[in-house]
Amino acid sequence: MTSSNERRPLAARRVPLARRASVMWRVSLVWRVSLVWRAFRLQTVLSRRSPSHALILLVAPMQTTSLLALTLHAHRPDAVASAVIAPGLIGLWVSSLDYAGRVVPEDQWAGRFTPMVAAPVPLALVVVGRVAAVVLVGVLAFAESWLVAALGFGRVLTVRSPGVFVLAIAATCLASVGTAMLLAGVISLSRARDVLQNSLSYPFYMLGGVVFPLTVLPSWVRPLSHLVFLSWSARLLRDAVHGTAHGGPLALALAAILALGAAALAGGMWLTRRLVDAARRDGTVGYA
Amino acid sequence: MIHAIRVIGQATVLGFAEMGRVYTWRTWTFGWLLRLLCQVSFYALLGSYLGDPGLTRFVLVGNIVVLACMESTIVVISLAGERAQGTLPLLAVAPAGHLPVYLGRGVQWMTTGLVSSMVAWAVLPPLLGVPLPWPRAAYAIPVIVLVLVSSYGYGCALAGVALRTRGVEWLVLNFAYGIIMAFGGTNVPLSVWPAPLRAVVEYLPLVHGLQAVRGILDGAPAGHVLAQVGAEALVGAGWYLVAWLSMERLVSVGRRTGTLDHAG
Amino acid sequence: MEAAVAASALRRTYERRRKDTVVALDDLTLTIDRNEIHGLLGPNGAGKTTLVKILSTVLLPTSGTARVLGHDVVAETGAVRSLVGLVLGGDRGLYDRLTARRNLLFWGALYKLDARTVRLRADALLERVGLADRADDPVERFSRGMRQRLHLARGLLHEPRVLFLDEPTSGLDPVAATAFRRLVLDLRDEGRTFLLATHDMDEATALCDRVSLIDRGRLLLTDDTANMGRILGDRECVDFTHDDTAPEPTARAGSLAEALALLPEVTDVERLGDRWRVHTTDRAGSRRVLAWLIERDVLTARHARPTLEEVYLRTVGDRGLRV
Numbered sequence: 001m002t003s004s005n006e007r008r009p010l011a012a013r014r015v016p017l018a019r020r021a022s023v024m025w026r027v028s029l030v031w032r033v034s035l036v037w038r039a040f041r042l043q044t045v046l047s048r049r050s051p052s053h054a055l056i057l058l059v060a061p062m063q064t065t066s067l068l069a070l071t072l073h074a075h076r077p078d079a080v081a082s083a084v085i086a087p088g089l090i091g092l093w094v095s096s097l098d099y100a101g102r103v104v105p106e107d108q109w110a111g112r113f114t115p116m117v118a119a120p121v122p123l124a125l126v127v128v129g130r131v132a133a134v135v136l137v138g139v140l141a142f143a144e145s146w147l148v149a150a151l152g153f154g155r156v157l158t159v160r161s162p163g164v165f166v167l168a169i170a171a172t173c174l175a176s177v178g179t180a181m182l183l184a185g186v187i188s189l190s191r192a193r194d195v196l197q198n199s200l201s202y203p204f205y206m207l208g209g210v211v212f213p214l215t216v217l218p219s220w221v222r223p224l225s226h227l228v229f230l231s232w233s234a235r236l237l238r239d240a241v242h243g244t245a246h247g248g249p250l251a252l253a254l255a256a257i258l259a260l261g262a263a264a265l266a267g268g269m270w271l272t273r274r275l276v277d278a279a280r281r282d283g284t285v286g287y288a
Numbered sequence: 289m290i291h292a293i294r295v296i297g298q299a300t301v302l303g304f305a306e307m308g309r310v311y312t313w314r315t316w317t318f319g320w321l322l323r324l325l326c327q328v329s330f331y332a333l334l335g336s337y338l339g340d341p342g343l344t345r346f347v348l349v350g351n352i353v354v355l356a357c358m359e360s361t362i363v364v365i366s367l368a369g370e371r372a373q374g375t376l377p378l379l380a381v382a383p384a385g386h387l388p389v390y391l392g393r394g395v396q397w398m399t400t401g402l403v404s405s406m407v408a409w410a411v412l413p414p415l416l417g418v419p420l421p422w423p424r425a426a427y428a429i430p431v432i433v434l435v436l437v438s439s440y441g442y443g444c445a446l447a448g449v450a451l452r453t454r455g456v457e458w459l460v461l462n463f464a465y466g467i468i469m470a471f472g473g474t475n476v477p478l479s480v481w482p483a484p485l486r487a488v489v490e491y492l493p494l495v496h497g498l499q500a501v502r503g504i505l506d507g508a509p510a511g512h513v514l515a516q517v518g519a520e521a522l523v524g525a526g527w528y529l530v531a532w533l534s535m536e537r538l539v540s541v542g543r544r545t546g547t548l549d550h551a552g
Numbered sequence: 553m554e555a556a557v558a559a560s561a562l563r564r565t566y567e568r569r570r571k572d573t574v575v576a577l578d579d580l581t582l583t584i585d586r587n588e589i590h591g592l593l594g595p596n597g598a599g600k601t602t603l604v605k606i607l608s609t610v611l612l613p614t615s616g617t618a619r620v621l622g623h624d625v626v627a628e629t630g631a632v633r634s635l636v637g638l639v640l641g642g643d644r645g646l647y648d649r650l651t652a653r654r655n656l657l658f659w660g661a662l663y664k665l666d667a668r669t670v671r672l673r674a675d676a677l678l679e680r681v682g683l684a685d686r687a688d689d690p691v692e693r694f695s696r697g698m699r700q701r702l703h704l705a706r707g708l709l710h711e712p713r714v715l716f717l718d719e720p721t722s723g724l725d726p727v728a729a730t731a732f733r734r735l736v737l738d739l740r741d742e743g744r745t746f747l748l749a750t751h752d753m754d755e756a757t758a759l760c761d762r763v764s765l766i767d768r769g770r771l772l773l774t775d776d777t778a779n780m781g782r783i784l785g786d787r788e789c790v791d792f793t794h795d796d797t798a799p800e801p802t803a804r805a806g807s808l809a810e811a812l813a814l815l816p817e818v819t820d821v822e823r824l825g826d827r828w829r830v831h832t833t834d835r836a837g838s839r840r841v842l843a844w845l846i847e848r849d850v851l852t853a854r855h856a857r858p859t860l861e862e863v864y865l866r867t868v869g870d871r872g873l874r875v
Binding site: 298383384 | 564566567605608609611630638642644646647648649650651654661662664710
Binding site: 054055059062065066069070071073074076079194195196200201202206211212 | 311331337462471
């Protein structure tokens with residue numbers, strides 16, 4: 001029998017317990033952030049080399065054209081903001097769904113998942129970093145959409161509350177990363193992966209009211225809409241453009257976006273851990 | 289000829305088998321079909337928010353017919369798979385030739401395109417409060433089938449592009465039906481666009497077929513409808529010709545340059 | 553009678569970016585007799601696959617001609633295609649989501665076989681390659697060896713008279729590879745001709761009637777597999793192995809080698825991995841060396857001929873991992 005004192009390394013014995021915990025916590029936080037950052041960088045390099053990751057940048061201008069043409073044809077200049085904002089939100093959603101859903105399955109398919117599970121880092125952190133990189137590509141869709149409106153239709157959209165707009169975009173991106181994590185987990189665990197990836201698009205654009213106010217939807221659907229961060233983002237972004245976002249409602253919308261994003265992130269991290277556990281238990285680490 | 293038909297048949301079986309590995313009838317119905325119905329409703333609801341029921345119906349009809357075009361065009365992905373799977377050089381040296389394979393390889397998408405556009409045609413108009421004039425609406429169904437067939441040729445032609453550069457099949461597919469959705473008269477009449485753009489759009493599938501469908505619903509003279517149907521058929525035939533030339537060239541150039549089997 | 557394959561002055565170049573040209577085949581002339589199993593040996597990038605592709609009409613030669621059973625591979629592609637079977641190694645080239653049987657039915661249609669014939673042949677071939685009880689499983693669940701066997705079945709569907717196999721056993725375990733080779737020998741007995749591109753020397757030794765060594769697109773030599781040793785001057789050698797843990801240093805292999813080198817009938821002594829090779833002047837010399845070695849308690853000693861592997865290493869050169 002050896003005492004616990006003997007087994008501990010010499011250096012550790014000299015540091016008081018509380019301080020040691022705090023140092024370890026800080027080291028591990030720095031280490032975790034750097035891991036996420038490296039995963040982010042890896043994905044940036046990968047995405048640059050894979051043309052399909054530019055999909056949303058191809059789709060967004062065409063989507064803006066469709067929505068804006070319809071809006072202008074209906075003589076509704078008041079709705080131009082919606083038509084320009086919607087492709088950006090759709091871009092964020094598509095990149096969450098399309099790419100984020102692919103990060104883990106592609107690794108499984110290419111045989112990189114096995115060494116990843118064997119590596120001494122939590123898979124969830126790697127996935128967060130990579131997902132963040134792909135989701136941020138979606139942000140460019142906002143810029144593209146604005147350019148199409150300005151150059152293609154001569155409609156220069158001015159933002160009345162730029163500060164609120166930037167805040168709303170930032171919150172929306174964070175929520176997108178969280179949602180992408182959740183989707184990555186759901187899609188990776190699902191047996192009908194392709195089906196999910198193909199199907200979770202338009203139903204959410206409708207629920208999220210990305211291009212029309214929620215009042216267009218039947219009243220029984222609306223409570224569901226409040227669970228989709230897109231609905232809060234769409235409204236907040238439109239209000240920022242029109243300069244009508246203030247005080248309580250503004251804070252509520254921001255809080256709702258961030259809370260829904262955080263909940264999704266937590267769910268996604270939990271699912272990713274379950275994915276690894278299930279893979280080790282059922283021996284499905286090696287193949288998709 | 290008999291061999292070509294058998295090859296098309298076998299390729300069709302192959303296509304359905306591939307689809308069966310992705311979808312069950314249940315996941316297809318509650319996943320894919322539901323998504324398509326939401327896609328149509330998304331635009332139709334925007335139409336209803338922006339304008340009157342007339343606009344809603346215009347957008348609704350356009351987006352239902354687009355489903356037929358969109359699903360047919362997915363053949364791009366199936367054909368690009370031949371390069372990814374390394375079967376292209378083997379197809380190229382088969383005595384029956386590789387061309388009939390392409391004609392059967394995406395028939396499953398034409399079939400699901402038919403089913404989903406028919407379901408949308410029957411269900412969505414009453415649901416969104418803009419019912420179609422039956423039985424006239426039934427006369428439009430053969431035109432939708434024609435759109436399916438002409439869009440398939442368009443998809444095959446674009447597959448020729450997707451097979452030349454690796455990893456671009458999804459870009460090609462989304463661009464292919466994206467420009468049709470944006471400019472093909474789906475959401476707004478063609479007259480909205482400047483003349484040069486209109487002139488180009490004339491050569492896209494769906495465009496004339498959709499005008500024929502709208503003509504049938506509005507009780508336009510038979511001559512106008514038939515002319516649009518004829519134009520759609522011609523455009524479709526043209527795309528099949530482009531597809532044929534493009535695939536033949538892909539293989540002959542591939543044999544010359546040794547690029548037939550580059551992994552996708 | 554026409555040769556099964558007759559390639560004459562075949563040359564194939566690839567244009568790379570910035571206008572530099574890579575020569576994959578350089579003036580290659582080769583004849584393969586009917587009913588022969590001909591091995592094509594060479595390092596990675598030697599031009600083996602390029603030759604197989606040209607002969608199976610997948611690729612056009614830059615210049616030169618090639619005929620398969622008398623038909624030109626460029627001018628008479630139709631005739632060539634129905635006479636040859638192409639079996640590419642590796643994981644690709646099958647429809648993963650289809651069952652093994654479905655894959656064969658599909659390719660049967662492409663080879664213009666009627667439905668009944670395809671079904672019968674597919675069953676027979678699946679039985680023959682040992683996949684009968686997995687016939688209705690999707691190929692994506694197959695191991696590499698099973699895929700290779702299905703590739704072979706696919707290549708045999710139209711009963712080709714000449715088969716081109718490109719590294720058909722790469723990545724197979726020894727048992728699967730042996731079964732695969734037995735199948736090839738059976739098929740040869742049915743009158744088929746094989747061109748087997750490989751870099752597996754044991755495989756070439758076990759299967760091939762003749763082998764050709766190619767490197768950097770050039771044919772280095774062609775000969776009967778059994779005669780390959782002669783290429784190195786038909787030298788006489790004796791191989792021995794020795795227990796090097798013997799207590800007295802004079803009995804160790806190094807000392808033995810030094811002593812051997814002093815014998816009049818020995819021209820050279822060299823170390824080949826864990827064995828030693830003694831080059832002798834003639835057969836009588838070999839006999840005397842064998843007797844000498846056995847007196848000194850070596851573990852094994854045998855009269856040896858250079859193997860195909862040595863011919864390969866000496867001809868192509870030992871390039872390590874460079875290609």
